[in-house]
Every structure is written in structure tokens, then in C-alpha cells.
Amino acid sequence: MTDTKLAHELLSxxxxxxxxxxxxxxxxxxxxxxxxLHLYVGEEAVAAGSLRALADDDAVVAxxxxxxxxxxxxxxxxxxxxxxxxxxxxxSRGRGGSMHLFDVAKxxxxxxxxxxxxxxxxxxxALADAMLERKRVTACYFGDGAVAEGAFHESLNIAxxxxxxxxxxxxxxxxxxxxxxxxxxxQTDLTVKAASYRVPTMAVDGMDVEACHTAAxxxxxxxxxxxxxxxxxFRTYRFRAHSMFDPELYRDKREVERWRERDPIQxxxxxxxxxxxxxxxxxxxxxxxxxxxxxxxVAFAEAGTWExxxxxxxxxxxxxxxxxxxxxxxxxx
Ligand SMILES: Cc1ncc(C[n+]2csc(CCOP(=O)(O)OP(=O)(O)O)c2C)c(N)n1
Numbered sequence: 001m002t003d004t005k006l007a008h009e010l011l012s013x014x015x016x017x018x019x020x021x022x023x024x025x026x027x028x029x030x031x032x033x034x035x036x037l038h039l040y041v042g043e044e045a046v047a048a049g050s051l052r053a054l055a056d057d058d059a060v061v062a063x064x065x066x067x068x069x070x071x072x073x074x075x076x077x078x079x080x081x082x083x084x085x086x087x088x089x090x091x092s093r094g095r096g097g098s099m100h101l102f103d104v105a106k107x108x109x110x111x112x113x114x115x116x117x118x119x120x121x122x123x124x125x126a127l128a129d130a131m132l133e134r135k136r137v138t139a140c141y142f143g144d145g146a147v148a149e150g151a152f153h154e155s156l157n158i159a160x161x162x163x164x165x166x167x168x169x170x171x172x173x174x175x176x177x178x179x180x181x182x183x184x185x186x187q188t189d190l191t192v193k194a195a196s197y198r199v200p201t202m203a204v205d206g207m208d209v210e211a212c213h214t215a216a217x218x219x220x221x222x223x224x225x226x227x228x229x230x231x232x233x234f235r236t237y238r239f240r241a242h243s244m245f246d247p248e249l250y251r252d253k254r255e256v257e258r259w260r261e262r263d264p265i266q267x268x269x270x271x272x273x274x275x276x277x278x279x280x281x282x283x284x285x286x287x288x289x290x291x292x293x294x295x296x297x298v299a300f301a302e303a304g305t306w307e308x309x310x311x312x313x314x315x316x317x318x319x320x321x322x323x324x325x326x327x328x329x330x331x332x333x
Contacts, residue, residue, distance in 0.1 A: 042239035049212025087304030145176025206236030
């Protein structure tokens with residue numbers, strides 16, 4: 001790779017995500033972070049490579065495995081960590097936690113816990129952008145498990161039919177919880193499914209950050225030029241369990257080891273050192289800077305405030321919280 005600045009950014013992005021998540025795993029064991037926690041370890045090249053291809057006013061929709069996307073979209077690590085801790089200073093005011101990172105100002109629309117739930121949302125955002133004649137892209141991330149859901153098919157169909165500017169980013173890590181893709185799908189080449197809706201597609205090695213970046217650039221150009229959708233299947237792998245509660249009985253440890261040999265951070269670092277794009281000092285600085293950022297983020301989260309228990313029902317919609325004395329208005333015709 002000859003572009004030193006880009007190499008630095010891509011490596012730094014992956015390292016920040018990896019180290020932040022390793023810290024989260026540790027904090028989870030210490031019961032500082034509670035609830036669900038789905039780590040992205042092994043898949044960093046996908047988010048790092050693809051998010052750098054977007055403009056600031058493009059939108060991003062992700063799944064519950066979204067710490068990387070949130071961070072690389074520009075949500076400060078302090079605010080992410082506070083959210084993980086459930087503190088009010090978090091990006092969702094401590095009410096979302098790991099699965100519901102969200103920031104409208106960054107056009108980061110979650111953190112969606114329902115498998116394939118983000119796809120119709122992305123299509124709706126893209127429809128709004130198209131109707132307002134804003135030349136924006138909505139990048140929608142989802143796992144291979146999403147292709148088993150009706151929402152996937154409906155979303156691809158309508159995006160193609162109405163020519164909506166969505167970049168569909170399928171993070172195919174071969175497993176949906178404990179279900180291997182090949183046990184659930186007759187067609188395991190997911191580009192074929194997208195192509196059946198006449199959405200242009202490509203597949204890319206999701207362990208290669210440069211390849212992910214190039215693929216995303218191509219996809220983003222296509223979406224911006226045509227105003228219509230594009231589908232990328234990122235072929236990747238998660239090194240850790242599905243979530244913190246998964247004993248991983250469904251896959252062979254040797255399989256995991258084989259994929260770990262292709263660690264996207266290690267292989268990109270080796271490549272950059274080999275061809276002289278980055279020096280040992282650059283790599284050390286990237287690690288040191290990530291470590292300092294994480295330390296500050298954890299301190300910020302620790303020092304954060306818990307919501308007052310008296311506020312617990314705020315923003316919770318119940319029949320009791322709706323004023324029933326108002327007569328129901330007739331719907332507009
Ligand atoms: C509609 C729906 N069904 C089931 C679940 C339970 N569930 C949570 S994660 C998951 C697996 C999804 O796998 P995939 O889409 O491949 O994403 P990955 O976790 O591998 O990133 C399932 C079935 C859910 N959240 N939503």
C-alpha cells in the first residue's frame with residue numbers, strides 16, 4: 001500500500017475498535033458492563049474499510065454488533081463507554097446500552113436488536129433522502145442471519161423497485177448465533193440473493209481492510225451516481241463467541257484458529273511494515289494512542305452519573321401516561 005495517510009487511518013481505526021472491545025470484555029467480567037454484549041473482534045476490517053468510504057452526511061444503520069460502526073462514525077469513545085456502563089452521559093443517555101448506540105447528529109441510526117430490523121429503517125431513511133433530493137447514501141449493516149428474514153427480501157425489493165440510495169453491507173461471518181449459514185440456506189452465495197432483486201452486487205474478502213475500502217468506494221460511487229442500491233457481501237469471521245453467554249458448541253476450535261491466522265489487524269500491520277508504508281514507530285504510536293483513549297473513556301464512564309430512579313418512567317409510553325381525556329381526532333383523509 002502506498003498511501004501512508006490512509007494506511008495509518010485504517011490501522012488506527014481497527015486498533016481503536018479491537019482494544020476498546022477487549023476492554024469491554026474485561027469490564028463485563030468485572031460486572032461494570034451488564035446486559036448483552038456482542039463483540040466484533042475479527043470483523044474490524046469491514047467497518048474500518050467501508051465507513052471511510054462514506055461522507056459525513058451519509059447515514060449509517062447497524063445491528064447490535066455495532067460498537068465499531070458507532071466509534072468509527074465519530075461517536076466519541078467516552079460517550080460509547082458511558083452508554084455501556086448505563087450512565088446518563090452515554091450517547092443514548094444510558095438507556096440503550098451496548099445494543100442501542102445512537103446519535104442523530106452523526107446520522108447513526110443504531111444499534112438495532114432485531115435481526116434484519118435495520119433494513120427497512122435504512123430503506124425509509126434513503127426514501128426520505130431521495131424525496132428531499134439530497135444526494136446521500138444510507139449504509140446498512142446486517143449479518144448473514146438477516147437473509148432468512150422477510151424484511152431482508154422486502155427491503156431489497158423495494159430499494160431496487162423505487163431506486164433508493166442504500167448501500168447494503170452484509171457482514172457474512174458464517175454463523176447466526178449457533179446456526180451455520182450452510183445449515184440454514186440453500187444458496188450460500190448471498191450476492192445471488194441480492195442479484196435476484198436486480199441489485200448490483202459484489203463479494204469481498206472481509207479480512208482485508210484495503211479490499212473492503214475499495215469495495216465500499218465502488219459501492220458508494222454506484223449509489224451516488226445512480227441514486228439506486230448496491231449490495232456488498234463482506235466475507236468475514238468473528239473470533240469470539242456470539243455474545244458473552246455463548247459456550248460455542250457449534251464450531252470447531254481449529255476452524256476458529258484457522259481464521260485467526262488471517263487476523264485483519266495483524267495481516268495489515270505485517271503488510272504495511274513489509275512494504276514500508278508504516279514504520280514500527282507508527283504502529284507503536286497507534287497502539288499508545290488507542291490505549292490512552294480507552295483509559296480516558298473508562299475514567300469518563302466511571303465518573304458518570306446514574307439516572308435518578310424518580311425518572312424511571314420518563315419516555316416510557318403506557319396507557320396511564322397518555323391523556324385519555326382528549327377526544328381522538330379523526331384521521332386525515
Ligand atoms: C427477529 C429476530 N429473531 C431472532 C433474534 C435472536 N437473535 C439475536 S442475534 C441472532 C443471530 C443473528 O446472526 P447474524 O444476522 O448473522 O449476525 P451476527 O450476530 O453473526 O453478527 C439471533 C437469531 C432476534 N434478535 N431477532
